[in-house]
Amino acid sequence: MRNQRVLFLVEMAIFSALAILLDIIPFLSFKLWAQGGSVSFAMVPVFIMAFRWGVKGGMTTGLLFGIYQILTGAYIITPLQTILDYLVAFSVIGLAGVVAKPLWKAISSNEKGSLIFWVTVGCFIGSLLRFFGHFIAGIVFYGEFAPEGQPVWLYSLIYNGGYMLPAFVLSAVIVALLFVQRPQLVIR
8 A cells, every 4th residue: 555655656746747848848839829828748647647546646646737837937917817727727637537447447348449438538528627727717817818809708718729629639649549559557
């Protein structure tokens, strides 16, 4: 039991550090907007932790990733915006772990189609919840950036959807390919 806890803590540290590296290395991340938002591989390590360790592992890794975002130059307006845009939005990526058990079952029974399905569902859940965190922050805190005459909710939808949809697709494809080729990555 003690070894499992140590393994959990070590993996959390490694995967959260990997997430921030994947986000800040220029050729691995495509920044779309001046106030933040990029298409990158950064959610992949958080998804891996969520699928390996469940919700707790995923959310904690996401929280650390959000803290690293703040420490490496986040776009900060207010403390509440910072909490919503970085701590909440990145933590909820880890809720992808709600599908960990069916994913483990698909791996143990060697059902590749089911594995891909559960990875996609988990990545969608985590990405959608992260999107909602940024979307709400966009409505509340970034309305001044909306073009004149455009509703703030539409601006936030376009802005955040513009990078979150491709980031979801990229993450789901990468994680599915990883797990199909190396299903032992999910097994602790």
